[in-house]
Amino acid sequence: MTTMVSIQHRFDGFDLDVDFEAPEGLTVLFGRSGSGKTSVINAVAGLLQPQQGRIKVADTLLLDSAQGICLPTHKRRIGYIFQEDRLFPHLTVRQNLSYGQRGARAKRATQLDPIVEMLGLGALLNRFPAKLSGGEKKRVAIGRALLSEPDLLLADEPLSGLDEARRAEILPYFERLRDAQRVPILYVSHAAAEVARLATTVVVLDKGHVVRSGAPDAIFADPTLLPAGIREAGALITARVVAHHDDGLTELSAGGIPLFLPKVPQAEGRRLRVRIAAKDVILSGEKPVALSALNIFAGTVSHIHIGEGPGALVSLHTAAGTVLARITRRSLAQMALREGVPCYAIVKTVSIAREDVGGGD
Numbered sequence: 001m002t003t004m005v006s007i008q009h010r011f012d013g014f015d016l017d018v019d020f021e022a023p024e025g026l027t028v029l030f031g032r033s034g035s036g037k038t039s040v041i042n043a044v045a046g047l048l049q050p051q052q053g054r055i056k057v058a059d060t061l062l063l064d065s066a067q068g069i070c071l072p073t074h075k076r077r078i079g080y081i082f083q084e085d086r087l088f089p090h091l092t093v094r095q096n097l098s099y100g101q102r103g104a105r106a107k108r109a110t111q112l113d114p115i116v117e118m119l120g121l122g123a124l125l126n127r128f129p130a131k132l133s134g135g136e137k138k139r140v141a142i143g144r145a146l147l148s149e150p151d152l153l154l155a156d157e158p159l160s161g162l163d164e165a166r167r168a169e170i171l172p173y174f175e176r177l178r179d180a181q182r183v184p185i186l187y188v189s190h191a192a193a194e195v196a197r198l199a200t201t202v203v204v205l206d207k208g209h210v211v212r213s214g215a216p217d218a219i220f221a222d223p224t225l226l227p228a229g230i231r232e233a234g235a236l237i238t239a240r241v242v243a244h245h246d247d248g249l250t251e252l253s254a255g256g257i258p259l260f261l262p263k264v265p266q267a268e269g270r271r272l273r274v275r276i277a278a279k280d281v282i283l284s285g286e287k288p289v290a291l292s293a294l295n296i297f298a299g300t301v302s303h304i305h306i307g308e309g310p311g312a313l314v315s316l317h318t319a320a321g322t323v324l325a326r327i328t329r330r331s332l333a334q335m336a337l338r339e340g341v342p343c344y345a346i347v348k349t350v351s352i353a354r355e356d357v358g359g360g361d
Contacts, residue, residue, distance in 0.1 A: 001184050003027075003152055007043050007053030007063075016040070016050075016208040025200030026178040026185040030219070032227045035205040037188040041154045044186065045080050046073035057152045079145030079183070081155040085137040087129040093140050094125040100147035115143045118180070119173060135166040139173060146183070153177070155187045159194060167194075168355060174198055175359040192232040196220055196275040197358040220275075221324060223305060223313055230307050233278040235324045241270045249294075249349065254320035260294040260349045264357055275356040278313060281325035282346040285335050295347040297323050301339055304332070316345050323347075 003022040010016075016036045029037040042048040044055055044062070049070055055063040057078075062071050079100075087096050097112060116122055119139045129137060138158060145153060155174075159167045171194070177185060178198060189195050195202060196216055203213040204225045212225055216236055223230040239254035244263060252259040252272065259274065266272060288296060299318035306312050312332045316323045323345045337343065 001058045001151070001182075003044070003058075003184060003186065004054070004056045005040065005044060007040070007050040007055065009039070009043070009048070009050040009053070011039075014208055018205065018208070018210050020203045020210050020213050022184065022186055022203070023201060024182075024184050026174070026187055026198050027201040027203060028187045028189055028195045028199040028216075029205055030189060030195050030199075030202050030227075031205035031211075033190060036208040037190075037205055038156050040205070041080075041156055041186055041188055044152070045078050045154055046071060046076050060151065077149065077151035079148050079150035079153045081138075081141050081145050081153070081158045083157050083160050085129070085141045087137060087140055087144075089129050091128070092125065093121060093127055093129075093132070096129070096140055097121070097125075097143050097147055100144035102148075112147065115146055118176060119143050133166065134162050135169040138162070138166070138170050142173060142177070146177075146181070150183055153183050153185045155185060157188050157190075159189075159191070164355075171197060171355070171358060179359065190227055192220070192226065192228070192234070193275060193353075193355050196234065196236055197273060197356065217322065221315060221322060223307070230305075230311055230313055230326060231279065233313055233324050233326060235276045235278070235322055237274045237276060237321050237323070239272055239274055239320070241266050241268050241272065243268060255318070257297060257318065257320045258295075259320070261352050261357060262350060262354070264354070266359065270359070273358050274352065276323065276347055276352065277356070278324035278326035280347060280351040281323060283314060283316075283325050283327060283331070283335065283337070284344045284346060287344055288346060291346065293346045293348045295349060297345040297347070299323060299343065299345060301337055301341045301343060303339065304337065316343065318345065 001024055006019040008017045016039055043050050052065045199216045202216050202219045204211040219225050220234050223233045226232040237254050239252035239259050242251045242253050244250050248263050249260050250264045297318040299316040302317040303315040310328050312329050314325045
């Protein structure tokens with residue numbers, strides 16, 4: 001199910017002109033604040049009527065300015081998860097969820113129980129929103145949106161305003177939505193770690209225009225596409241859980257290379273996506289020995305990006321995939337690194353944060 005968006009709209013001092021396709025899965029609109037991300041999904045939801053454009057979700061045409069077509073918001077099969085939870089304070093969790101079913105198609109009406117189980121809401125059904133934590137409110141908002149039987153789910157920075165613990169609580173639920181539900185998701189964010197963990201497709205926006213779209217590993221390997229530039233660059237490694245060790249470490253296999261992390265809750269055999277920030281990678285021209293760091297990737301330099309400052313971004317082709325290292329240009333010269341030169345990437349186990357490890361898609 002593909003979503004096609006092509007819209008043009010002039011605001012006071014800002015022109016929005018975007019054209020992209022969002023395939024099945026979770027597509028992130030990524031960019032700095034003010035780049036037009038929320039305006040795009042508001043146009044898809046019908047909350048903003050572009051001056052020109054065409055929006056199509058699967059076989060349903062939502063907007064075609066040339067033909068004079070613009071479906072009103074209530075006739076679009078769209079579920080919207082806002083930055084604010086927007087729950088009805090006078091209704092219990094069960095009643096808030098049931099409200100989402102009011103517009104569901106009779107033949108496809110989603111049952112409440114599977115959604116309650118997936119989102120872990122069973123113990124909360126009789127509570128009112130005032131008695132819920134921020135993470136619990138967000139889960140209820142997700143459930144209510146799903147129960148409306150949407151053809152497309154929109155999420156506008158749904159983790160903004162949550163502390164680190166609540167974000168860690170909610171991220172796995174969006175992974176479940178991405179992997180288990182058949183509803184495509186258009187997700188707005190400017191948080192690199194969040195995007196790297198969740199996205200199957202990334203659409204980069206800047207000043208109201210699409211800069212590039214593609215797979216997240218390609219986007220995060222190009223610092224020119226990232227809001228914070230080279231500081232946000234990082235590699236996305238797909239690996240499988242091999243074992244959980246008694247010393248508090250989890251061992252993964254990434255293309256046959258052992259990768260050790262602080263213990264994660266996923267079961268053995270589970271495929272994971274691991275983000276390794278380029279700033280946390282050290283390069284060595286020779287195979288290192290007697291190091292405290294446990295993760296060593298042998299590879300060959302495949303690309304070098306020279307920044308405007310003292311830094312450089314080195315792409316290393318390894319059996320685990322591309323690994324990125326952010327080093328100084330002085331180190332680049334001292335090591336005589338260039339494309340085709342073999343070297344080793346070293347990653348400290350404890351440098352990989354829990355938020356950088358998530359379920360593979």
